[in-house]
Amino acid sequence: MAQTTESARTTAATGDSRLPKGFRSAELGWPELNRVPHPPRRLPLLGDVVGVDRRKPVQDSMRLARELGPVFRRRIFNKEIVLVWGAGPAADLADESRFAKHVGLGVANLRPIAGDGLFTAYNHEPNWQLAHDVLVPGFSRDAMEGYHGMMLAVAGRLTDRWDRELAAGRPVDVPGDMTKLTLETIARTGFGHDFGSFERDRPHPFVSAMIGTLTYAQRLNAVPGPLAPLLLRGAARRNAADMAYLNRTVDALVEERRGSGGGDGDLLDRMLATEHPSTGEKLSAQNVRRQVITFLVAGHETTSGALSFALYYLARHPDIAARARAEVDRVWGGTGRPGYEQVAKLRYVRRVLDESLRLWPTAPAFAREARGDTVLAGEHPMLRGAWALVLTPMLHRDPAVWGENAEDFDPDRFTPQAVRTRAPHSFKPFGTGLRACIGRQFALHEATLVLALLLRRYHFHADPAYQLKVTERLTLLPEDFRLRLSRRPLPGRSAEPDPAAEREDGGTPGGGCPAHANEDAESGG
Numbered sequence: 001m002a003q004t005t006e007s008a009r010t011t012a013a014t015g016d017s018r019l020p021k022g023f024r025s026a027e028l029g030w031p032e033l034n035r036v037p038h039p040p041r042r043l044p045l046l047g048d049v050v051g052v053d054r055r056k057p058v059q060d061s062m063r064l065a066r067e068l069g070p071v072f073r074r075r076i077f078n079k080e081i082v083l084v085w086g087a088g089p090a091a092d093l094a095d096e097s098r099f100a101k102h103v104g105l106g107v108a109n110l111r112p113i114a115g116d117g118l119f120t121a122y123n124h125e126p127n128w129q130l131a132h133d134v135l136v137p138g139f140s141r142d143a144m145e146g147y148h149g150m151m152l153a154v155a156g157r158l159t160d161r162w163d164r165e166l167a168a169g170r171p172v173d174v175p176g177d178m179t180k181l182t183l184e185t186i187a188r189t190g191f192g193h194d195f196g197s198f199e200r201d202r203p204h205p206f207v208s209a210m211i212g213t214l215t216y217a218q219r220l221n222a223v224p225g226p227l228a229p230l231l232l233r234g235a236a237r238r239n240a241a242d243m244a245y246l247n248r249t250v251d252a253l254v255e256e257r258r259g260s261g262g263g264d265g266d267l268l269d270r271m272l273a274t275e276h277p278s279t280g281e282k283l284s285a286q287n288v289r290r291q292v293i294t295f296l297v298a299g300h301e302t303t304s305g306a307l308s309f310a311l312y313y314l315a316r317h318p319d320i321a322a323r324a325r326a327e328v329d330r331v332w333g334g335t336g337r338p339g340y341e342q343v344a345k346l347r348y349v350r351r352v353l354d355e356s357l358r359l360w361p362t363a364p365a366f367a368r369e370a371r372g373d374t375v376l377a378g379e380h381p382m383l384r385g386a387w388a389l390v391l392t393p394m395l396h397r398d399p400a401v402w403g404e405n406a407e408d409f410d411p412d413r414f415t416p417q418a419v420r421t422r423a424p425h426s427f428k429p430f431g432t433g434l435r436a437c438i439g440r441q442f443a444l445h446e447a448t449l450v451l452a453l454l455l456r457r458y459h460f461h462a463d464p465a466y467q468l469k470v471t472e473r474l475t476l477l478p479e480d481f482r483l484r485l486s487r488r489p490l491p492g493r494s495a496e497p498d499p500a501a502e503r504e505d506g507g508t509p510g511g512g513c514p515a516h517a518n519e520d521a522e523s524g525g
């Protein structure tokens, strides 16, 4: 039986000898915690709160990481957390034989809405394996090829909108429009649903409710557990209303599908009708609801950020944009409808995306727990169940791997040669191991396709005064980022093969689990 977050906290606090779930403070599992550095001005009861920005826990942690080194800890009220970003200890945490995903912090705070859905399920919960096995074929190469046409159609709605904004002389709201695009894409491909986002001036209420729950889940980390009901009374009420809205929306969507007698074999059909290949079991109605919410949220928020950061860097680096644009012209020629295979051939555009995800991995951390008593990187003893948070934006900036110029944007860090010679497990925007992102190929295909379509159609003009500010709501997004556009003529038909095109991991290879195929192809592992 799954524990609630609250009872999980209680278990942790009472030090029950069973492996506790949910949040557990580091002093319970790290016998030599005193050797792990923490910020200098630690206050009794409050912890390391001097100078923190409650709204930017990731960027605060990045600042502390630079001061404290590759393994450090933070204490916020009664919660002590160990953070890891050095490439060595992070690679150790990727060892699946000794570590597994830990559902804690913000992820555990999403359990009231997503329960044992794929993202928030505890490792021991049977519905994780069931849903994983039932849904993985929905991300196979064939399935992805099936989504391609729908992705193109949604991207067409984006360019229609951008053409209108351009004609009206207005800059475009990049993160706002990328969110519309990615929500419509996952809704259409996964669930045959149209939220009508492009026809609205304000975000769809589903998006507002989702942002509400993500922000609330993040805020819960920054208040003392026992005081949360008091301090966050108003926010908790709004969160309950947001959750009710998300549930109602999803229930209506599922009802509609049940009434229609089935769709065209999309994710929702799989959730409702597919039996587990060996046990014959199907997902329960409650689990379907949780999976739909999980996929609608996980399937668009992070991809929207990835596209937004990539557009930010392309606008900042006209030379890189020109090189990417030249590749698109060369590979796509004059075609109005690039085929599925033509996306995988865009090696340089894909590198732009990888490099953006390096600097700003939009799911910026993941937690790993020890499967048994062990020693992290030969230095820090951990008891079974002890956990650490991998701070991905800093792992992706470790100078030992990425060099002293790690802050610079350079897509050539992802040439096949550079990838092959890099230390394994040093690029982890999609997490690691068995619980890594199931939607990785989906996100990469969608984002590469859309970036290429935009590069081919527009020149981007950034406001020179814009300073990158990053919003945090469990995910990362560039704040208030607008672009001015100008149209460029579409190139003539030129299907010349590109002799310089290198063969790199572009799509899901046949066989195996697409969720985990080539997990380390980019990091050289």
Ligand code: HEM
Pocket: 101, 107, 118, 119, 120, 132, 186, 294, 295, 298, 299, 300, 302, 303, 306, 361, 362, 363, 365, 366, 367, 428, 429, 430, 431, 432, 434, 435, 436, 437, 438, 439, 440, 442, 443
């Ligand atoms: C650029 C886009 C994306 C990024 C950066 C991203 C990142 C991640 C990360 C880091 C994890 C592991 C979290 C952990 O260990 O706690 C994860 C898991 C997951 N992601 Fe993604 N993701 C992206 C796109 C997508 C898409 C498009 C979908 C669905 C269509 C998706 C669905 C999921 C699900 C269901 C899980 C949980 C998998 C499991 O535990 O079995 N993600 N993602």
